[in-house]
Amino acid sequence: MHRDLFMMSDRSEEDGDASILTATKPKTKRPPLYKVLLLNDDFTPMEFVVHVLERFFGLNHAQAFEIMLTVHKKGVAVVGVFSHEIAETKVAQVMDFARRHQHPLQCTMEKEE
DSSP states (O other), X not given: OHHHHHHHHHHHHHHHHHHHHHHHOOOOOOOOEEEEEEEOOSSSOHHHHHHHHHHHHOXXXXXXXXXHHHHXXXXXXXXXXXXXXXXXXXXXXXXXXXXXXXXXXXXXXXXOO
């Protein structure tokens, strides 16, 4: 009987130590994310925008078509949210691809709030 009481008291002391350790553990901050945006223009064909969305953002045809319509109707749409490096790469790929196909399509990025 005395042995059980002794073990219980040990257990409660250990629990106290663990809670102190977890309370002082520093919180790691997530790196900021960036939205990649496509902007509407009056010259880039809708089919080209759909192709860009499928090729560089891995969207299926239906998803790409919906986002293209949003860009067309609202003037801008978020096409993805990424780390800074990935967002920067996607913007560069889209801009380069559009220029090589002689389209004025604009792609930008902005920090997510």
